Amino acid sequence: MAVDMKAAETFAIDLENPIKSIALNRDGSQVVAAGRNLLRILNIEDNRFVEKENLRFPNKRSNWNCASSDIVWNHVDESILASATTTGAVCLWNLSTPGNLVMTFSEQKRTVNRIAFHPSDASSLLSGSQDATIVLYDLRKQEKAMVYGCEEAVRDVRFNPHQNNQFAVCLENGNVKIFDMRKADTSERELTCHTGPVFQCDFHPSDRNLLATCGRGRCIKVWDMQDSGKSPTLQHVIPTIAHMGVIAWRPQRETYIAGTALTTDFSVNVWDLRRPYIPFASFEKHVKVVTTLMWRMDPHILMTGSQDGCLTHFTFQDAKRPADHVNPVGLDIGCYGDVAHACSQRIMDGYGHHGHHDKRGKKLASIFAESTSAAEDFPLNAVSSLSTFPHDSLKSLSMDWFVHSAKNYLLFGRSVSEMCTHNAAVAEKVGRIQVAQVWRIVGYLHAFSEGRAQKSGHSSGDNRIIHRYDSRGGTTYQNRKEDGLMQPQMPEGNLHDTTFQRSSRHPSAKDPPSGMMEPQSSNTGDFLFNEQTVFEEVDSPFVVAEPVDEESFHTLPTEGFQLRHELPDRAHACLTHDVEVVPGGRATTNANRNRIRSGSIGPDSETEDSLRLASLMPQVSGSSFLDFSDLVQESIQYHAEQGDVQTAVSLIIVLGDRIKGFFDEVLLEAYVLDYIDLLTRFQLYTVANEVIKLSQVSAVSELNQQSTTIHTSCNMCAKHLHSNGWYCTSCRKLTNCCSICQLPVRGLYVWCQGCSHGGHLDHVLEWMKKSSQCPTGCGHFCEYT
Amino acid sequence: MSAPNMAFNRIQRELAEVAKASDAEKGIVSLEAKDGRLDHLTGVIKGPPSSPYEGGTYVLDIKIPPEYPFKPPEVKFATKVWHPNVSSVTGAICLDILRTNWAAAMTLRTVMISIQALLGSPVADDPQDAVVASQFKTNRSLFDSTAKYWATTYADAPSEVPEMKEKVAQMVAMGFNESDVRDTLSWSGWDVAKALEKLAPE
Numbered sequence: 008m009a010v011d012m013k014a015a016e017t018f019a020i021d022l023e024n025p026i027k028s029i030a031l032n033r034d035g036s037q038v039v040a041a042g043r044n045l046l047r048i049l050n051i052e053d054n055r056f057v058e059k060e061n062l063r064f065p066n067k068r069s070n071w072n073c074a075s076s077d078i079v080w081n082h083v084d085e086s087i088l089a090s091a092t093t094t095g096a097v098c099l100w101n102l103s104t105p106g107n108l109v110m111t112f113s114e115q116k117r118t119v120n121r122i123a124f125h126p127s128d129a130s131s132l133l134s135g136s137q138d139a140t141i142v143l144y145d146l147r148k149q150e151k152a153m154v155y156g157c158e159e160a161v162r163d164v165r166f167n168p169h170q171n172n173q174f175a176v177c178l179e180n181g182n183v184k185i186f187d188m189r190k191a192d193t194s195e196r197e198l199t200c201h202t203g204p205v206f207q208c209d210f211h212p213s214d215r216n217l218l219a220t221c222g223r224g225r226c227i228k229v230w231d232m233q234d235s236g237k238s239p240t241l242q243h244v245i246p247t248i249a250h251m252g253v254i255a256w257r258p259q260r261e262t263y264i265a266g267t268a269l270t271t272d273f274s275v276n277v278w279d280l281r282r283p284y285i286p287f288a289s290f291e292k293h294v295k296v297v298t299t300l301m302w303r304m305d306p307h308i309l310m311t312g313s314q315d316g317c318l319t320h321f322t323f324q325d326a327k328r329p330a331d332h333v334n335p336v337g338l339d340i341g342c343y344g345d346v347a348h349a350c351s352q353r354i355m356d357g358y359g360h361h362g363h364h365d366k367r368g369k370k371l372a373s374i375f376a377e378s379t380s381a382a383e384d385f386p387l388n389a390v391s392s393l394s395t396f397p398h399d400s401l402k403s404l405s406m407d408w409f410v411h412s413a414k415n416y417l418l419f420g421r422s423v424s425e426m427c428t429h430n431a432a433v434a435e436k437v438g439r440i441q442v443a444q445v446w447r448i449v450g451y452l453h454a455f456s457e458g459r460a461q462k463s464g465h466s467s468g469d470n471r472i473i474h475r476y477d478s479r480g481g482t483t484y485q486n487r488k489e490d491g492l493m494q495p496q497m498p499e500g501n502l503h504d505t506t507f508q509r510s511s512r513h514p515s516a517k518d519p520p521s522g523m524m525e526p527q528s529s530n531t532g533d534f535l536f537n538e539q540t541v542f543e544e545v546d547s548p549f550v551v552a553e554p555v556d557e558e559s560f561h562t563l564p565t566e567g568f569q570l571r572h573e574l575p576d577r578a579h580a581c582l583t584h585d586v587e588v589v590p591g592g593r594a595t596t597n598a599n600r601n602r603i604r605s606g607s608i609g610p611d612s613e614t615e616d617s618l619r620l621a622s623l624m625p626q627v628s629g630s631s632f633l634d635f636s637d638l639v640q641e642s643i644q645y646h647a648e649q650g651d652v653q654t655a656v657s658l659i660i661v662l663g664d665r666i667k668g669f670f671d672e673v674l675l676e677a678y679v680l681d682y683i684d685l686l687t688r689f690q691l692y693t694v695a696n697e698v699i700k701l702s703q704v705s706a707v708s709e710l711n712q713q714s715t716t717i718h719t720s721c722n723m724c725a726k727h728l729h730s731n732g733w734y735c736t737s738c739r740k741l742t743n744c745c746s747i748c749q750l751p752v753r754g755l756y757v758w759c760q761g762c763s764h765g766g767h768l769d770h771v772l773e774w775m776k777k778s779s780q781c782p783t784g785c786g787h788f789c790e791y792t
Numbered sequence: 793m794s795a796p797n798m799a800f801n802r803i804q805r806e807l808a809e810v811a812k813a814s815d816a817e818k819g820i821v822s823l824e825a826k827d828g829r830l831d832h833l834t835g836v837i838k839g840p841p842s843s844p845y846e847g848g849t850y851v852l853d854i855k856i857p858p859e860y861p862f863k864p865p866e867v868k869f870a871t872k873v874w875h876p877n878v879s880s881v882t883g884a885i886c887l888d889i890l891r892t893n894w895a896a897a898m899t900l901r902t903v904m905i906s907i908q909a910l911l912g913s914p915v916a917d918d919p920q921d922a923v924v925a926s927q928f929k930t931n932r933s934l935f936d937s938t939a940k941y942w943a944t945t946y947a948d949a950p951s952e953v954p955e956m957k958e959k960v961a962q963m964v965a966m967g968f969n970e971s972d973v974r975d976t977l978s979w980s981g982w983d984v985a986k987a988l989e990k991l992a993p994e
Binding site for chain 1: 798801802805861862863889893894895896897898899
């Protein structure tokens with residue numbers, strides 16, 4: 008080893024410009040740093056960097072290609088360097104010639120993200136650019152030798168140190184391609200590594216099968232490339248806190264890899280693949296994103312360059328060891344509410360023999376490290392105990408209610424009221440009284456709206472509210488008139504409406520809620536009479552609240568009334584009141600009424616619910632229009648925010664179009680997706696699919712249509728049809744033509760399900776007019792239904 | 793109207809199909825449009841091997857109805873054929889696929905192949921020409937030689953049927969029209985006396 012271990016320690020130099028890339032010479036005694044307005048060669052001495060040379064572009068060009076994006080040092084010919092620029096040019100430098108810059112290639116149109124010298128052939132230089140091309144330059148001929156096309160911008164190119172002609176390419180679309188240098192047209196292999204751009208890849212220095220990649224997705228992945236016939240398998244994943252930008256295998260230490268994040272985290276971490284969750288070592292010195300890192304030929308020395316302009320020489324003895332400072336304790340809750348708890352024996356011993364894990368309940372198992380497969384990978388011979396607590400021992404964590412509700416909720420196929428009643432019963436059964444109450448209220452509210460839709464429905468208790476509203480507004484007299492049309496005379500119409508208003512109040516006060524839906528006749532005199540008395544008893548606050556009405560009614564003309572009972576007077580009083588009294592005063596009486604009624608809706612429910620209901624009802628009356636949607640919307644939002652997406656989404660689905668438009672599509676999508684996610688976690692796939700089907704969110708409905716590919720085969724040779732569905736390349740024939748005009752069918756193709764012959768819809772129709780047999784002459788009597 | 797268009801499109805493709813496939817199948821010699829008209833075509837087929845028609849070249853007259861392919865093409869022999877399912881006078885063909893069993897998926901090529909097959913295996917129970925059919929049933933050897941003679945005479949088949957040629961020559965020498973003589977002799981089962989009776993009733 009060229010580097011003397013003892014002399015090396017952590018030191019840095021501030022180059023005053025953001026560093027984009029660094030490169031070491033072969034023996035690691037010199038380093039070149041590149042960046043915007045920066046291209047300097049430094050000698051690495053014992054405890055410091057000493058500037059050796061500042062490479063300068065000739066003046067005339069200094070403006071356009073001095074922003075270097077990458078730099079490489081030729082390890083065969085020590086005097087040769089190559090740098091890539093953001094303008095797409097690749098510059099070749101020779102330290103032994105005066106002026107240094109010997110050549111500039113401008114083959115690529117956009118930023119060259121990475122260049123690489125062939126590990127053994129000094130004259131081959133590879134350059135991958137943002138313009139989706141990779142160019143191989145032959146430095147002897149001083150021209151490009153090959154151009155490899157990719158469909159996406161190239162982020163990284165890297166030669167395989169174990170296989171002379173192979174190189175890997177990282178693409179912006181998350182794929183890594185392996186090319187053979189000699190084949191420009193196609194890649195040898197392609198693997199999808201990340202969901203976003205792959206920023207870097209690195210071949211393992213000793214194990215020829217391993218390739219590490221980093222990219223968007225907050226992890227470093229290590230792939231086993233061994234069997235070229237099969238697709239590479241994911242061997243290790245190191246989860247990180249941010250998207251990783253740079254990685255490098257640690258030389259001579261096979262399971263270690265260094266990496267640094269693209270954002271958020273400015274430290275350089277070294278992970279051990281066998282213990283991926285916590286870095287083995289961490290170097291924290293930089294104050295901005297670390298853009299490049301390199302091992303200085305030695306597993307103990309790491310060199311980094313950062314956007315803060317510092318070129319740093321880290322030694323391992325100065326690294327932090329995060330793993331040494333954590334308490335090896337883990338706790339997790341499964342989706343069914345099971346709790347698992349793992350704890351290092353070291354800590355357990357510290358607590359003595361209290362057996363604290365027995366405190367919370369039944370201890371299921373205590374497994375030691377050597378008996379679990381996951382623990383075997385750990386290099387530390389740690390002994391830990393694992394305890395699990397099943398969910399039935401902890402009622403509050405159990406998710407049985409969720410599963411039960413998900414399975415039993417009715418989401419379609421019945422009327423809204425029926426579904427609400429059913430779902431309320433389901434919620435009640437699992438002990439969720441509040442949710443049951445919400446279902447019930449929604450059911451009632453919806454029944455009201457339905458009643459409004461069918462105005463002629465005098466039999467429904469909901470009409471009461473409608474009429475009251477209409478009269479109160481004074482502007483919706485039209486509605487009243489329509490109602491009145493059912494009666495021979497206008498005044499009588501009013502009379503009946505209003506009397507009915509009262510008649511239905513009574514059962515709602517006394518009967519269980521379902522009573523409200525029951526049809527009632529309001530036209531019998533006896534009934535009216537009875538109602539009057541009961542009404543006065545039960546709803547006394549209502550009467551008290553309306554002394555004004557008594558006065559105003561006296562002033563009204565009475566010719567139109569049949570004075571057979573005092574009730575009509577009162578009814579009229581209501582009307583006059585509605586029309587004449589100032590809105591402010593009206594609102595208070597309204598609120599009073601509502602409070603009375605709402606208190607009576609759920610006589611058997613808990614006080615809390617009643618109160619909640621009571622507080623909700625005035626809002627209903629406060630809206631100028633009989634629309635409960637914003638109230639329901641509030642309730643749905645409340646549940647969703649409480650983390651109960653089940654109730655929220657079920658409500659949304661049950662209400663369907665009635666609530667549509669009240670939710671932001673994005674929000675709705677988030678709710679539904681969350682619920683689907685939960686359902687999937689509980690393996691309730693049927694319910695999840697039902698939700699996907701019923702949700703009217705386009706982004707969700709697409710879920711069931713995505714990634715479904717139907718492969719078609721030629722009907723003559725059974726070969727798969729790849730490029731198109733209508734021409735078989737092996738039989739050189741058109742497949743599945745219309746059997747009548749014998750042309751490929753574009754558009755509707757009708758098949759007979761019996762003989763599977765068919766063709767253009769209009770042609771088959773015409774044929775079937777003349778013959779009942781199959782147009783192909785197969786003898787089948789086709790039936791198109 | 794779309795139907796004739798469809799018919800013409802189909803015919804054009806069928807012509808190409810026959811042109812491409814004729815190498816492989818020796819039976820069909822050609823299919824051509826008459827005077828460039830796509831609704832009137834001429835097909836040429838070979839007599840099937842190991843039959844009286846072997847070596848003969850038969851010309852088919854094909855008319856395409858405007859409703860094609862919903863209606864079958866009208867096909868008849870332009871060359872005279874001695875065959876129970878073909879009229880010896882008009883050349884009309886009795887073949888189910890040209891009538892009730894027509895299917896839209898059939899093409900002129902398949903029709904021509906079917907006719908060729910029909911030549912190879914006559915169906916006497918469903919005759920077009922009653923005389924030929926009864927001869928086929930009662931005197932198969934006479935039928936075979938008559939068919940062979942017709943093939944030689946009209947379809948340029950290489951084989952010779954000397955005794956029939958002789959009989960024809962004998963009657964032609966009496967001053968009768970040669971083709972009339974052939975027909976009459978064939979219909980009368982090569983009985984010269986009967987034929988004479990028919991040609992000259994007085």
